[in-house]
Amino acid sequence: MSQLLADTWKRQRPPYKGDAPTTPTYDDGVFNIIWRHKPTFVNYPKAHVTVCVGDKDTGKGMTLDGMADKHMSFNHIVFMAQGAHDNEDLAILRDPLVQLMKKRVLILTGDSTEVHQYREPEMHFTFDQKPISRLTMGDMYNYDLILNVFKFYVSTEEYYDKMRPVLKRLYEKGEFYDRMLYLKIGEAAEILNQNVQTYAETNMVRTILTNVFKQSRHIGISLGVATQRWEDVQKGARLMGDYYLIKALGMTELIGARFDKLWSYFTADWLESMESNELCFMSDRGSVGRGTVYPANGLGLMKDKISWHKEENESIMKFLGLEAIERKEHLEPQLDIELSDDPENDQKHKKIIEFYMVKNPDGSWRSMSQVETLTNIGHSIVQREITLVHDTKVEIAGVCDICARTGGSYQDAKVRRNRSEAAKRTT
Numbered sequence: 001m002s003q004l005l006a007d008t009w010k011r012q013r014p015p016y017k018g019d020a021p022t023t024p025t026y027d028d029g030v031f032n033i034i035w036r037h038k039p040t041f042v043n044y045p046k047a048h049v050t051v052c053v054g055d056k057d058t059g060k061g062m063t064l065d066g067m068a069d070k071h072m073s074f075n076h077i078v079f080m081a082q083g084a085h086d087n088e089d090l091a092i093l094r095d096p097l098v099q100l101m102k103k104r105v106l107i108l109t110g111d112s113t114e115v116h117q118y119r120e121p122e123m124h125f126t127f128d129q130k131p132i133s134r135l136t137m138g139d140m141y142n143y144d145l146i147l148n149v150f151k152f153y154v155s156t157e158e159y160y161d162k163m164r165p166v167l168k169r170l171y172e173k174g175e176f177y178d179r180m181l182y183l184k185i186g187e188a189a190e191i192l193n194q195n196v197q198t199y200a201e202t203n204m205v206r207t208i209l210t211n212v213f214k215q216s217r218h219i220g221i222s223l224g225v226a227t228q229r230w231e232d233v234q235k236g237a238r239l240m241g242d243y244y245l246i247k248a249l250g251m252t253e254l255i256g257a258r259f260d261k262l263w264s265y266f267t268a269d270w271l272e273s274m275e276s277n278e279l280c281f282m283s284d285r286g287s288v289g290r291g292t293v294y295p296a297n298g299l300g301l302m303k304d305k306i307s308w309h310k311e312e313n314e315s316i317m318k319f320l321g322l323e324a325i326e327r328k329e330h331l332e333p334q335l336d337i338e339l340s341d342d343p344e345n346d347q348k349h350k351k352i353i354e355f356y357m358v359k360n361p362d363g364s365w366r367s368m369s370q371v372e373t374l375t376n377i378g379h380s381i382v383q384r385e386i387t388l389v390h391d392t393k394v395e396i397a398g399v400c401d402i403c404a405r406t407g408g409s410y411q412d413a414k415v416r417r418n419r420s421e422a423a424k425r426t427t
Helices: 002-007 058-074 088-094 096-100 137-142 156-173 188-193 198-219 250-256 260-264 316-320 341-358 368-375 378-398 401-406 419-424
Strands: 025-027 030-037 049-053 077-082 105-109 111-119 128-131 145-148 183-187 221-227 242-247 279-284 289-294 322-324
Touching: 025 289, 030 279, 049 058, 049 198, 058 077, 058 088, 058 096, 058 183, 058 221, 058 289, 077 088, 077 137, 077 156, 088 096, 088 128, 088 316, 105 111, 137 156, 137 341, 156 188, 156 198, 183 198, 188 221, 198 221, 198 341, 242 260, 260 289, 316 322, 341 368, 341 378, 341 401, 368 378, 378 401
Parallel strands: 049 221, 049 242, 077 145, 077 183, 105 128, 105 145, 183 221
Antiparallel strands: 025 030, 030 289, 111 322, 242 279, 279 289
């Protein structure tokens, strides 16, 4: 098998030191890996952190897009939070899974711009749009695919200034236990460096990125991060990875990187110049392998494995028939995204709790499935609002601030664990 792959890649110089491996291969539709040490697998249903390191134009974006495609097949939420200025993340709209699974799409914009679709593209897709400064946690739960691209902002400064509070809000307020979220950050160094002028701002941004790395898996977020330089991401963050995908490093990064195991298995000549579809695969448990990345092609749904990923010289905006125009209505400045609440989602939470605490005519308590039918709200949202939001808030703080804000009757009661006692409070 290793010889077959070597013939396919047509490598003139052998990548291996010593004999070719005889260990089994791993193929999950995204990666095809030949293991050199400790075979493993990517556990997509479990929250994890993936760090992709490589020089420019080495296929880092396509690699993370392939993982996004896989997460969509598991019905996980996909949030493309930051990418290159060529708006490559919009290409996921032509992923066949978006149409086949009828994904609900939200495109984020700046305060002064909005998205206009001036023509119908070849494939049909629908989307909602919202200024990122008005984004709430409820939006995260209510959409399947969230896109945040540079084109819909007036400047680089606005793009990054508006994005960082959202990342902070994710790890402070997010709870994705019932439905995982895949968060893609296309270039971690840009978040650290763009429009950061003072020492205090630098520390603040580094803290945000470090906490995203450290806390994501604890709240049901799988994180996919790409960076051109290993040292650009602070040590406390980069060492939190579960999987490390090493693309062509280039000579400068090859000298400065700290991947000691690579030198034991592969030649420096191959590591600095591998093809864009090749990679080294490492894990935090010591796994080492070498293989290829399949094109991001809707898990084989596109003919001949043609990738839906953006081509190098392609205008993805023109292909999709999208453009950025000036926003018609004026938005009042919003100083602190942390203070923003969504009244519609607050009322939805109150409605779920109130309906859940009502008995059926036969005297039995309503089930979550009955609440779902009566309120026309999805089962996963009903379950999350009752068990993960309401009861957790009451257990930790003694009160559900959402119910308190909306005048709910059960703001200090754990409704699922003790419904009979909670009902007595209203009599």
